[in-house]
Amino acid sequence: MLDDQTKSRIESEINSQDVVLFMKGTPVFPQCGFSAAVVGVLTHLNVPFRGVNVLEDDAVREGIKVFTDWPTIPQLYVKGEFVGGCDIIREMYETGELTEMFNTRGIDAAPQALNS
Amino acid sequence: MAMLAEEIRALILEALPNSEVTIEDLRGDGDHYSCHIRSKAFAGKTRVQQHKIVYEALGGRMGNQLHALAIQTTPIEE
Numbered sequence: 001m002l003d004d005q006t007k008s009r010i011e012s013e014i015n016s017q018d019v020v021l022f023m024k025g026t027p028v029f030p031q032c033g034f035s036a037a038v039v040g041v042l043t044h045l046n047v048p049f050r051g052v053n054v055l056e057d058d059a060v061r062e063g064i065k066v067f068t069d070w071p072t073i074p075q076l077y078v079k080g081e082f083v084g085g086c087d088i089i090r091e092m093y094e095t096g097e098l099t100e101m102f103n104t105r106g107i108d109a110a111p112q113a114l115n116s
Numbered sequence: 117m118a119m120l121a122e123e124i125r126a127l128i129l130e131a132l133p134n135s136e137v138t139i140e141d142l143r144g145d146g147d148h149y150s151c152h153i154r155s156k157a158f159a160g161k162t163r164v165q166q167h168k169i170v171y172e173a174l175g176g177r178m179g180n181q182l183h184a185l186a187i188q189t190t191p192i193e194e
Contacts, residue, residue: 034184070164071171071179087187088163 006063013060014077018107019049022064023074027051034086035074041093045109047102079105119181121149124174131173132157135192142186150186158191166191 014020019042025031027039027049042049054061054073065071068082076083083089083101092098102109121139128137128151135155142148151170158166166189171178178185 065179069168071176082164084164084167088167091163091188 002063002066003059006059007067010060010063010067013050013052014080017048017050018079018105019047019102020052020077021049021074022052022054022060022077024053024055025051026053031055032073034072037086038074038076038089041089041098045093045099045102047107047109078102078107119177120146124149124151124182124185127175127177128153128170128173132169142184147182148184149182150188152188152190154190154192156192156194158189159193161191163189 013022021027021035021038021042023030023032023035023039025035027043030036030039039051052060054064061073064073064075068075070082070085072085075085076089078101084092089098092101096111099109099111121141125137125139129135132153132155135153135157138152140150142150153170157169161169167187170187170189174182174185
């Protein structure tokens with residue numbers, strides 16, 4: 001279940017910046033391979049983002065799964081909309097869709113490197 | 117308790133009959149798999165919707181018994 005206080009906390013995090021990543025650990029010290037992978041992709045595309053460390057708050061860690069109806073962390077939000085977890089972000093990155101998605105939402109993203 | 121590849125396959129096929137499921141055990145520890153599912157059920161759906169269909173098929177195990185299951189979905193067009 002998701003109590004109102006956690007729900008509004010999550011909503012304010014989501015709307016605090018264009019790109020928000022709910023993750024385990026911080027962008028500088030990710031504490032999970034999947035979170036680190038998404039941080040790597042965003043860094044590679046030069047997209048500024050805000051990391052929300054769910055390990056610091058169990059209510060947010062569980063609440064975000066209910067809020068998004070998505071069972072795992074990390075979760076990437078762009079302009080208030082859930083884009084995906086690690087698998088989807090990685091796949092979109094590899095196909096170039098991620099850069100396209102950012103650009104169409106008015107967020108500068110470096111072109112995805114040639115199949116590096 | 118980790119899950120076996122065959123259990124994952126059975127759950128997915130039960131929810132998505134006639135789909136093709138390939139599972140790779142990434143580390144041989146029963147907890148790190150990658151799974152590629154091709155199914156008509158994904159046609160016309162966004163990736164998020166496709167993955168949610170798979171999570172539903174796994175009946176809440178994702179994020180619990182199943183910690184690391186990398187999912188890739190491909191729609192089979194009609």
